[in-house]
Amino acid sequence: MSHLTMIKPLTFCSFKHRPSSHIQSLFRKLTMTATLGAVIAMSGCSLLSVYKIDLPQGTPITQTEAQKLKVGMNQNQVLYILGSPAIKDTLEPNRWDYIYDYKAGTDGSRKGIANVKNASQHLIVYFDANGVVTRIEGLESLPVS
Numbered sequence: 001m002s003h004l005t006m007i008k009p010l011t012f013c014s015f016k017h018r019p020s021s022h023i024q025s026l027f028r029k030l031t032m033t034a035t036l037g038a039v040i041a042m043s044g045c046s047l048l049s050v051y052k053i054d055l056p057q058g059t060p061i062t063q064t065e066a067q068k069l070k071v072g073m074n075q076n077q078v079l080y081i082l083g084s085p086a087i088k089d090t091l092e093p094n095r096w097d098y099i100y101d102y103k104a105g106t107d108g109s110r111k112g113i114a115n116v117k118n119a120s121q122h123l124i125v126y127f128d129a130n131g132v133v134t135r136i137e138g139l140e141s142l143p144v145s
Contacts (some may be wrong), residue, residue, distance in 0.1 A: 054065050064143050066082070067139070069133065071133050073133045075127060095097070095124060098122070103115055122141050
């Protein structure tokens, strides 16, 4: 006998000794596991969403805060009451614009906070050449509280 005929062929997956029903059962389990995993993964995509931050832009001012402003105040007093304006126009330095926009993110939506769009909250303070308030516009566009 030669040395080549004495070596048995090595088989890693021999299906000869297993009944076909066992293979079918194994294939069914594998298919069910893969299907269940895909269903869970897809349901997770629809249930969970990306966290979105709230986007406040500008200075939120209420009517009660803005009513503290009086004609005759100076610019430092206005800064103390309202803070820095959103717009200080270099072409019109005697006008300060306080604009506020808000886009609700995940937390704002959960709390039911409405969006404020297109600068609908817009307060304008006019000064004379000496920096004294002469006129205030837009109080009605601000929220009460």
